Amino acid sequence: MNTTIDPKAIARRLRARLSGQGTTLTHSESLELAAAALGFRDWNTCAAAATVTSEPTTIPILRTFPGLEARRFYVDFLGFAVDWEHRFGEGMPLYQQVSREGCVLHLSEHYGDATPGAAVRIQITDVVHLQRHLVESTVYPLRIGLNHAAWGEDLAVPDPFGNRIIFHTPTATEM
Known part of the structure; x- marks a missing residue:
């Protein structure tokens, strides 16, 4: 099992799976859906969070x-x-x-x-x-x-x- 979460990979798999079922998504739509599934308000917020290093994060x-x-x-x-x-x-x-x-x-x-x-x-x-x-x-x-x-x-x-x-x-x- 892959324990690293890659939002872009999730978006690609989602797009491919839905395409195989006859539903067409744009690349942008699949990124937004992946972000939402991961709990982010939009793709930009998700992408920003994904660029975080392995350093500890402090959230007051x-x-x-x-x-x-x-x-x-x-x-x-x-x-x-x-x-x-x-x-x-x-x-x-x-x-x-x-x-x-x-x-x-x-x-x-x-x-x-x-x-x-x-x-x-x-x-x-x-x-x-x-x-x-x-x-x-x-x-x-x-x-x-x-x-x-x-x-x-x-x-x-x-x-x-x-x-x-x-x-x-x-x-x-x-x-």
Whole structure:
């Protein structure tokens, strides 16, 4: 049994199998179906995940509270995309994955998964651009400033649940 998951190979096998049964798929359609079968929202997200090396991956879990506020803050305000959501049943707490430019966070409404008040540091290429975008946003009235230091620039953004998301752009010498 092959334990390595190759999304392109899955798409090729799917396309060949369906073609043998009289169903024609384009290459793009087969890639999108393979991505969906593997739990990704689209082929681009799947392909990005497939390029991950064998290095360990760290995904912080941040505690959020029930309701739409996490979506409003992380998606509408900060620009993350929802990759997937999970609930054990109707009315149960939501656990979801959001991502933005290679950064992945898990947001959990489950008591005990995490404690409100955590801080996550995310390195990005242009924190100044992000700060301008957030200041101009009408989603949240936060007027957060940059912190300039010898090692780079930080933008600490408090979420509605007591967590801090610290976006960081290192100085050229730190990179």
